[in-house]
Amino acid sequence: MNTRQENTSAALADNAPEDTRIRRSKLATPLITLAHGGGGKAMRELIDDVFIDAFSNPTLNTLEDQARVPLAELARHGDRLAMTTDSYVVDPIFFPGGDIGKLAICGTVNDLAVGGATPLYLTCAVIIEEGMPVETLRRIVSSMAETARAAGVSIVTGDTKVVGRGSCDKIFINTAGIGVIRQDYQLGANRARPGDRILVNGYLGDHGAAVLNARGDMHLTSPIQSDCAALHGLIFALLAAAPGTRFMRDATRGGIASVLNEIAEASACGIEISEAATPLREEVKGFCEILGLDPLYLANEGKLVAVVPEAEAEAALQAMRAHPLGQEAADIGAVLANGRAGRVYMQTVLGGRRIVDMLIGEQLPRIC
Template structure:
């Protein structure tokens, strides 16, 4: 987010400052109980001491049932409103490179950004299992707050529900996001054209491998960390360098294989990628070989797939590689003519080709 956008965002929230009433209730219990979802004093203590303390901003601090955002200010940032929502149910809730709180913020920011939007506001609704340690909840909420601040977005409203033991697995988080789409950006999977290049911004499959390894079921020693990151800054750089970009998608569940199949189906074109050009860490390759997994289907939380006109591909790749989140960016393939409609295949390192189909079922449960 640039300085102008930061000032505009400050203007959006500043009007609520005079109505702000930060409450000071303190939480006494070290464990979450059903009383914390009952709507009384215990619930107020939980909200004040854990959520308001971490997410504090003028819009949120009014503690109304809705966030109130001036439309005139939004209109100055773009010509369309973007909205998204997602739920996060990961096991384990803490993993190398992130946690469920960071994941929730980054995932929603990215869902806005891949449509060409500037992310501005998030909601946060949590379902918490009775008996959860309050300090564990504080860690998650603090991570959300830190990630939101770094991304330049505000968490402006939310909801808390407590359920009995065994009714959920520790904590589930739903976040909705609001952003504004810049003028002249039209992105969509159906816009891909023959000759376009397929770009990714770095090593693939890190998140899926890191989460599976963190579960400890395989007792493998590996330095793999999740790539969880907010990509809106990187996407701004990409769109500036390649304004003709056709499509962007963050490759989460189902990995890049699912994204590529969505492009092929929506555009009625084919796609060919090269195994030799597809960036994978040796650790992830080895991990997948041991477990019989295909890294093309592993989830990512900080990687995007972009379809860029061939004439702009070199500039786009250079811009991506100049950004901290795109240093290992690569051109991995191309969109093919109509004769290959709806099909994705990979040129293997052995000189053959294999079909890359849509994933049936899940390789890994609960990874985002």
């Protein structure tokens, strides 16, 4: 939503009540047209009626080209600024357990939180295909607003583009996020040490399986739902219980296998996990067996991998299990003292040992 508009809103008094600062326009058409991206009246109607109405807050409502945030507000949360950005192109845009709007908010919140940052502000940029029903867009934006409110973050600026039919797949969303890291949090993929434990906060692969199943190509009946969730509350509980935590990463594209390989490479260490200890739903196991997929590479949107000193691992597990998003948390392995640097292994349930390599290509297209 290109927030700079040739209108009188910038001239309104700063101390006017929020509900009178902006004269809201209403959409008059049921479908998105190219005119809604043209910078004129139709675009203003789209921004007002869909985005401003859902995201409304004092910073956004000024309709400036940038969000203006007091530095004192940032400094109150810590001493380092964290920034992240991501783009979302999931197909289908609605799936069991979430939608592309919820995905965009949770993904950006999680990217901030796994670095120890308190998420504060988000941007929202959308590319919409001509012909999308306005009610579909409204549903997505409403989901974004609801998810942001639940996560305690504000969407403070954004941009809107409309492209011709066939130029994008219904809607693409980019979100950027700003957060602040407390001085005592020092996390990094290169900080893993021999003996550290590898923890996850629950069942893996749910999101990837749910999205693929929602496409209907397999004609399978399954109750699998996406795990899409904002993890910052769980993360802060983990850090409070295990302040020596070395590293965290949300296991999205490429699944936990990719995360573990990144840790092993950055820390020049070996990692071994146990197949028996790795939490997977029976439905996901069966789904993967039918399709010939490895669940370690399936995308997640509400799961993290944490590297925790052995002495703090039990406290970390208990803290995660006490949180609604960590009730199935598990210790799945360890950093090796004598493993080959950069290599990840799995002890299988059959008693063997296999290499878990970095994913080459992608098992599933367009998950996040």
